Amino acid sequence: MKDFRTAIAEIISGKVSEISLEEIEETIEIPQDSRMGDFAFPCFKLAKALRKAPPKIAEDIAEAVSASGVFDRVEAVNAYVNIFLPKNEIAEETLKTVLDEGDVFGTSGKGAGKTVIVEYSSPNIAKPFHIGHIRSTVIGNSLYKIFQALGYDMIRINHLGDYGTQFGKMICAYRRWGNREDVEKEPIKTLLGYYTKFHEESENDPSLEAEARSIFVKLENGEPEEVKLWQWFRDESLKEFNRVYKMLGIEFDSYNGESFYSDKMPRIEKELEDKGLLIESRGAQVVDLEEYGLGTALIKKSDGSSLYITRDIAAAVYRKETYDFYKNVYVVASQQTLHFQQLFKILELMGYEDASSGSIHVPFGLVSLEDGTMSTRHGRVVFLEDVLTSAVEKTREIIAEKNPDADNIDEIAAQVGIGAVVFNELSNNRIKDYTFKWETVLNFDGETGPYVQYTHARCASLLRRAGDAVVSKAKDLTNIDYRYIASENAHELIKLIYAYPTYVELAGEKYEPSVVTRHIIDIAQAFNRFYHDEHIITDNEDEKVAKIALVLATKTVIKNGLALLGISAPERM
Numbered sequence: 001m002k003d004f005r006t007a008i009a010e011i012i013s014g015k016v017s018e019i020s021l022e023e024i025e026e027t028i029e030i031p032q033d034s035r036m037g038d039f040a041f042p043c044f045k046l047a048k049a050l051r052k053a054p055p056k057i058a059e060d061i062a063e064a065v066s067a068s069g070v071f072d073r074v075e076a077v078n079a080y081v082n083i084f085l086p087k088n089e090i091a092e093e094t095l096k097t098v099l100d101e102g103d104v105f106g107t108s109g110k111g112a113g114k115t116v117i118v119e120y121s122s123p124n125i126a127k128p129f130h131i132g133h134i135r136s137t138v139i140g141n142s143l144y145k146i147f148q149a150l151g152y153d154m155i156r157i158n159h160l161g162d163y164g165t166q167f168g169k170m171i172c173a174y175r176r177w178g179n180r181e182d183v184e185k186e187p188i189k190t191l192l193g194y195y196t197k198f199h200e201e202s203e204n205d206p207s208l209e210a211e212a213r214s215i216f217v218k219l220e221n222g223e224p225e226e227v228k229l230w231q232w233f234r235d236e237s238l239k240e241f242n243r244v245y246k247m248l249g250i251e252f253d254s255y256n257g258e259s260f261y262s263d264k265m266p267r268i269e270k271e272l273e274d275k276g277l278l279i280e281s282r283g284a285q286v287v288d289l290e291e292y293g294l295g296t297a298l299i300k301k302s303d304g305s306s307l308y309i310t311r312d313i314a315a316a317v318y319r320k321e322t323y324d325f326y327k328n329v330y331v332v333a334s335q336q337t338l339h340f341q342q343l344f345k346i347l348e349l350m351g352y353e354d355a356s357s358g359s360i361h362v363p364f365g366l367v368s369l370e371d372g373t374m375s376t377r378h379g380r381v382v383f384l385e386d387v388l389t390s391a392v393e394k395t396r397e398i399i400a401e402k403n404p405d406a407d408n409i410d411e412i413a414a415q416v417g418i419g420a421v422v423f424n425e426l427s428n429n430r431i432k433d434y435t436f437k438w439e440t441v442l443n444f445d446g447e448t449g450p451y452v453q454y455t456h457a458r459c460a461s462l463l464r465r466a467g468d469a470v471v472s473k474a475k476d477l478t479n480i481d482y483r484y485i486a487s488e489n490a491h492e493l494i495k496l497i498y499a500y501p502t503y504v505e506l507a508g509e510k511y512e513p514s515v516v517t518r519h520i521i522d523i524a525q526a527f528n529r530f531y532h533d534e535h536i537i538t539d540n541e542d543e544k545v546a547k548i549a550l551v552l553a554t555k556t557v558i559k560n561g562l563a564l565l566g567i568s569a570p571e572r573m
């Protein structure tokens with residue numbers, strides 16, 4: 001697509017040599033208020049270099065930009081140069097590109113030949129898969145889709161929490177109090193019960209802890225009995241997780257979790273030792289990171305068992321050696337920030353500079369519930385599966401009320417209900433804590449998933465009403481009279497569609513899916529203003545064709561944007 005920003009920057013650059021072309025390009029703004037132009041160039045930065053007052057500079061630049069003859073109108077207002085694009089030119093450029101590219105509009109080859117790993121979801125085996133896990137799961141899935149759209153080769157990893165001393169406790173508890181049928185019937189709830197019982201009982205009987213520890217050592221040494229039980233717990237848990245992944249349409253390329261690295265840790269421990277990084281502290285082995293303000297990292301306990309961070313070091317080295325990643329992205333809660341800072345620092349100190357500098361922690365804030373925070377220990381957990389199921393049920397009721405004769409209501413309710421939860425998750429800046437509220441999630445009029453999906457379905461319905469003949473003329477684009485889509489509403493909408501690919505890029509740069517979410521909300525709102533103020537299916541054939549071309553482009557961009565969030569776009573709802 002023609003890049004107007006670069007075109008403007010080149011013209012300005014011809015006039016001022018004091019700052020670089022890139023810097024000019026970065027300085028160019030898109031004003032909030034479009035009366036200030038489609039693009040604006042603030043001249044403050046140049047004042048020092050040119051030793052002139054910014055308004056004077058703005059005047060000179062405005063003159064040069066205007067003389068290029070490329071733009072509709074160029075104005076100097078105080079320190080700004082406001083530039084108005086020729087409406088029909090941007091309309092033509094945008095519609096041609098979107099209708100020609102269709103599903104791939106917004107993608108690029110920027111990342112070709114580079115591998116990006118996204119690690120996300122990573123729940124712990126035998127623990128509840130609750131509403132708190134939705135964050136890593138859907139943010140990670142969206143980042144995967146965004147990077148894929150930017151052309152990177154992608155690897156999706158679910159780094160399951162399937163190892164550690166708690167499995168010693170679980171096996172110990174199962175042997176004492178458990179039975180097979182209960183686990184098979186309701187694996188996670190049952191296993192969690194054993195775990196809780198273990199803690200209660202061990203308060204009176206400290207020997208249980210020692211027993212659990214020795215069981216874990218057996219597990220680490222590969223004793224068949226212990227391994228068999230652990231494997232079974234893992235399989236049963238995965239069955240539950242997979243039900244949720246299926247509802248969300250989420251997949252992984254690898255489920256190599258913590259246990260996968262158990263035989264890869266001795267090498268790491270040896271390297272740490274050879275490099276003089278390990279020191280002894282009260283019988284345990286640690287890496288001292290005090291001089292970097294990162295405390296100390298416990299690598300190996302006094303009983304010889306390995307730790308979370310040790311497995312992460314082994315995982316990062318393995319990933320670098322196996323995939324030669326360009327980026328290794330961890331989508332994990334902000335509570336683990338120190339853990340990742342320690343991890344990346346240790347990798348660097350070990351000499352794995354590339355693995356360290358290519359690794360990125362993408363943190364996010366907490367979810368809480370309206371009636372207080374969750375607590376696994378107090379049994380106050382909300383299972384993610386239950387949230388998704390009730391979202392679908394609630395949506396079904398809303399649709400049945402609004403549109404009683406809708407066909408395939410089950411399919412639509414699933415797409416809209418689950419889409420609503422996912423969209424809600426991705427609409428705020430990820431670092432913010434937020435409270436999960438049903439009214440916000442399922443509101444069809446607010447800035448929500450159902451609202452955006454509804455706008456998409458509205459576009460689909462307009463295309464059906466216009467009929468195939470008009471739609472194919474619109475797709476053809478040879479005889480579009482762009483004057484019919486030159487109103488303020490239409491122009492605003494076109495500019496937002498035009499800008500979509502830059503927002504996909506920005507979302508990738510910031511590891512922030514909400515950049516895409518916000519942009520498609522803007523597009524949906526701009527479209528609905530256009531729809532309410534103007535007659536689309538008119539008797540004037542040329543007008544109808546031009547407007548339907550814009551409807552087609554809107555529908556395409558909304559669908560593509562939703563796909564990047566992992567949400568489907570129903571044709572009717």
Ligand code: ARG
Nearest residue numbers: 122123124159160161312332
């Ligand atoms: N299983 C961990 C948890 O639930 C998250 C794992 C994060 N990933 C990692 N490579 N450490 O807290």
